[in-house]
Amino acid sequence: MIQFLLNQDLIKLEAVAPSLSILDWLRIKKGKTGTKEGCASGDCGACTVIVGDKKQGRWQYKSINACLMLVGSLHGKHLVTIEAVSKTDFPQLEDLHPVQKAMVECHGSQCGFCTPGIIMSMLALYLNHQTYPGKLAAIHALGGNLCRCTGYSPILKAVEKCFEYPRADHDWQSATQLLENKLIQSATPFLVEQTRHFYLPQNLAELVRLRAEMPNTRLVAGATDLSLEFSQQLKESSSLISLTQCQELLSFQSDQSGIFIGAATPYSEFVGEFCKIYPEASELFERLGSCQVRNAGTLGGSIGNASPIGDPAPLLIALNASIELTGKKGKRQLPLDEYFIAYKTTQLADDEVISGFYIPPRPANLTLACHKISKRIEDDISAVCLVLALSTDDSQINHARVALGGMAAIPARAKQVEQALLGQTTSLVTFQTAASLIHQDFSPLSDVRASSDYRIKVSENLFTRIWHENFGRIDTQAQSLTIQPSATRVNHAAL
Numbered sequence: 001m002i003q004f005l006l007n008q009d010l011i012k013l014e015a016v017a018p019s020l021s022i023l024d025w026l027r028i029k030k031g032k033t034g035t036k037e038g039c040a041s042g043d044c045g046a047c048t049v050i051v052g053d054k055k056q057g058r059w060q061y062k063s064i065n066a067c068l069m070l071v072g073s074l075h076g077k078h079l080v081t082i083e084a085v086s087k088t089d090f091p092q093l094e095d096l097h098p099v100q101k102a103m104v105e106c107h108g109s110q111c112g113f114c115t116p117g118i119i120m121s122m123l124a125l126y127l128n129h130q131t132y133p134g135k136l137a138a139i140h141a142l143g144g145n146l147c148r149c150t151g152y153s154p155i156l157k158a159v160e161k162c163f164e165y166p167r168a169d170h171d172w173q174s175a176t177q178l179l180e181n182k183l184i185q186s187a188t189p190f191l192v193e194q195t196r197h198f199y200l201p202q203n204l205a206e207l208v209r210l211r212a213e214m215p216n217t218r219l220v221a222g223a224t225d226l227s228l229e230f231s232q233q234l235k236e237s238s239s240l241i242s243l244t245q246c247q248e249l250l251s252f253q254s255d256q257s258g259i260f261i262g263a264a265t266p267y268s269e270f271v272g273e274f275c276k277i278y279p280e281a282s283e284l285f286e287r288l289g290s291c292q293v294r295n296a297g298t299l300g301g302s303i304g305n306a307s308p309i310g311d312p313a314p315l316l317i318a319l320n321a322s323i324e325l326t327g328k329k330g331k332r333q334l335p336l337d338e339y340f341i342a343y344k345t346t347q348l349a350d351d352e353v354i355s356g357f358y359i360p361p362r363p364a365n366l367t368l369a370c371h372k373i374s375k376r377i378e379d380d381i382s383a384v385c386l387v388l389a390l391s392t393d394d395s396q397i398n399h400a401r402v403a404l405g406g407m408a409a410i411p412a413r414a415k416q417v418e419q420a421l422l423g424q425t426t427s428l429v430t431f432q433t434a435a436s437l438i439h440q441d442f443s444p445l446s447d448v449r450a451s452s453d454y455r456i457k458v459s460e461n462l463f464t465r466i467w468h469e470n471f472g473r474i475d476t477q478a479q480s481l482t483i484q485p486s487a488t489r490v491n492h493a494a495l
């Protein structure tokens with residue numbers, strides 16, 4: 001059995017299909033149709049709901065896509081739907097909640113189909129901020145919500161406006177306290193429907209035991225990739241092992257020996273700290289999916305999926321990260337660039353899980369450049385993702401790692417390019433000479449995202465851009481050629 005709150009109601013569930021999404025449960029089983037289905041693939045945000053989780057003694061709320069997140073992962077959590085935006089949950093309200101009132105006053109809704117999802121994304125931002133956090137934070141909060149008729153200016157104005165009204169805070173304390181009391185008494189949670197189970201191991205030992213006993217049972221973390229098999233390809237799932245409550249996989253540690261990121265830690269829970277050490281990676285993470293996707297998606301899911309177009313792999317490979325795999329024989333570590341063997345084929349053994357990632361300490365004099373080429377800024381998959389990490393000694397390159405996604409069947413290093421950089425000075429000629437070797441490292445495919453020629457050309461050109469952004473001032477002393485490194489667009493720690 002699993003237990004969670006739906007708005008103020010305690011829900012106990014036992015017989016539910018492992019692949020049932022929160023959206024289908026709400027609409028079909030509970031008749032709560034305020035939450036809409038647009039795409040069922042995480043792209044439109046019509047299904048946005050808020051999920052609360054008690055962390056470090058306090059309930060924290062974030063927006064997620066109900067079409068992707070699975071009901072089983074709600075155990076111990078607080079699901080807040082559009083129906084809660086009312087006087088029952090926000091007792092100070094006389095009529096509309098400030099986020100609703102602002103949408104009305106700013107004309108933020110026309111046909112209204114996207115509106116419940118937009119209200120929930122606005123509410124998540126509102127719950128996490130006492131004052132308007134600025135336009136960039138508003139854009140990031142709403143980057144995963146599409147509106148086909150209103151236009152985004154009135155909606156963004158409404159985000160600002162809702163903070164101008166008297167504050168309306170929720171009254172969820174007695175409901176969350178009730179849930180906490182119930183959880184103390186509950187046994188290990190799971191769901192079962194006929195022979196299909198949704199397991200929720202609470203620690204690594206339990207997870208490894210289940211994995212060893214049932215090597216064919218799929219693992220699931222944020223479900224932002226896996227759920228597409230159910231919602232788009234209409235595949236039936238057998239049992240699933242969820243990693244979302246396995247404590248050892250939900251951590252971020254940083255000290256002099258480097259960084260450890262637990263494989264099932266959602267992006268939004270570690271990116272702020274990570275980007276204090278590697279601010280150059282901010283934009284890559286800000287542009288990974290949408291706010292809703294980053295609130296659920298994990299590094300373990302990205303690398304576990306072994307997609308050649310995932311954005312984290314080039315970054316981790318360029319930073320010389322190792323992957324930690326845990327199985328019945330214990331833990332082993334290997335360099336991430338050796339983990340990928342061929343398209344969707346990796347070194348992961350049947351009894352293993354990815355438990356985390358180690359990133360060595362930031363080297364002195366590191367220049368890190370991260371570039372994602374995609375058709376849209378928000379919520380789009382890369383055509384090419386290029387990450388370059390190099391260190392210099394008296395402007396001579398003594399360490400160079402260049403990793404790309406979207407250029408081959410696996411994320412991979414550009415080894416010829418790296419060789420051409422090593423030992424050279426950081427001149428434009430060095431960068432352009434190295435870039436001209438990209439075609440020796442990769443023969444990319446043409447697909448819907450980009451042609452093979454485009455992928456090669458844009459990768460080559462990125463080297464010129466990276467040089468101007470990082471070394472232009474040193475070599476040219478010419479103001480016209482000096483481009484400042486891209487500014488960190490949003491302070492994640494403040495979100």
Ligand SMILES: Cc1cc2nc3c(=O)[nH]c(=O)nc-3n(C[C@H](O)[C@H](O)[C@H](O)COP(=O)(O)OP(=O)(O)OC[C@H]3O[C@@H](n4cnc5c(N)ncnc54)[C@H](O)[C@@H]3O)c2cc1C
Pocket residue numbers: 041042043218219220221222223224225226227243263264287288289290293296297298299300301302303304305309310311312352353354355379380381382
């Ligand atoms: C709308 C949308 C936009 C997206 N945009 C981007 C983007 O811009 N950039 C990008 O890189 N990705 C993007 N993604 C892809 C996805 O969000 C990421 O790959 C995410 O990191 C997947 O993590 P997850 O926890 O949700 O994975 P899940 O869906 O839970 O799992 C994915 C796969 O990995 C396996 N797996 C999960 N955890 C482990 C583990 N610890 N050990 C072994 N195997 C494991 C699962 O069995 C499954 O096969 C997008 C997805 C959506 C829906």
Ligand code: FES
Pocket residue numbers: 036037038039040041042043044045046047048065066067068
């Ligand atoms: S229905 Fe479109 S994101 Fe969920």
Ligand code: FES
Pocket residue numbers: 108109110111112113114115146147148149150
């Ligand atoms: S108001 Fe019609 S889709 Fe947004």
